Amino acid sequence: MRAPKGFEQQALPHLDAAYSLAFWLMRDRADAEDVVQDAYIRALRGFDGFRGEAMRPWLLAIVRNVAWRALAVRRRFTNNVIPIEAAYARPDQDEPGVMDIPSGEPSAETRLIEAGDRALLTRALDALTPLFREVLVLREIEEMSYAEIATVLGVPQGTVMSRLSRARAELRLRFKDLAQENGKHAV
């Protein structure tokens, strides 16, 4: 490898972007660090093949692939573990609260806007599949174009469009459910 010192110069400015994506995929700080470190080493090895296209999508594509591999490994180890939501489910909570929306209450739309709350949004994101989470992070946080997202995910732009649409629809539902639940507890 022609030790390209330029690699650090070009790739390290995107460290926050890389870590952020890894963190949103792994949802664990230590795992995210491992993923990013691994990804940078792999990126260095592949740097010879880098032809001066945009660095950020190229790098994030590697981060993303490493993260997905790590998620697959994690899934193999946690298959028979009780999900944390189940472990923390409150027995006093009248089941099943999420889907039955009492018609007399203020409209869900009103609540949705009232409950513009960071923690709530984070929980809603957590409830999504990583497939939806990554596309949302790339669009909303990284503010990438559909073309750039397509590069990161290695899918056609049309897929980006439909996946993003489904991801936002899904996030909206989760967010509403949580806002509804929260409203209930507050009373």
Add this chain to the structure above:
Amino acid sequence: MRCEEVQDLASAWLDNELSEARANAVAEHEAHCEACHGYVTDLRMIMSQMSLLGREPAPPGLEERIRVSLAEERDADERGQHIIPFTGRRRWSGFVQQAASLAAVCLLSVFGTWAVVHRPDAVSTTEHDVVAAHVRSLLQDSPIQVTSSDSHTVRPWFNGKVEFAPPVKDLAAEGFPLVGGRLDYVDGHRVATLVYRHGLHTISVFVWPENAASPTLSAPAQLDGLNVLSWTKDGMVWWAVSDMETGEMKEMRSLL
């Protein structure tokens, strides 16, 4: 355009990624449809909320660690070794280096195996295993897999699970009621574990047949705040682990 279609396209519309004709159609519908307007409002709100979340900043020190591992990777590359497996292109010049590292790995594994087999301190491994098994059992919902104070229930439960019939005694009369049994894996063997109680203390008693390399402690030991006692009797190796006092442990040993 139907509402369903509009809501499908709303996301791309807000991102300005639709053709002009479709964008106009969506805009037209949205302006007159309350449901779709509400949906679009929700999406707008969610999108802006999410962009407010912002990036999760990399922890301090990560950049430095990456710089170091990149430098190490370069060094390793010059020597033809890699920290993580290389999946990219292969070079002919690397072939000899690969063969060399393969040989090195073989050699390492030979020494590794030798070291494991000739472990100087088999006792400490066993001690570590039984303490870990005891603690793990307490962390779970129940420290036992078969629950019974009846030795005639516990003993047959081990049939087919271990290759020996563990001696099972209930010591309720002596103040150590049997609560049940479970299986554990100690020092590379499946062993029978009997669980007793004494007041608030839980005692794990590990039993397996004596063999040539049956390690036992010469004296009661302490590990992670737990008392460990081991002995051999009737061709069996016994290890007891508990948070009760050594004196009580010894009393129990004399009863078993």
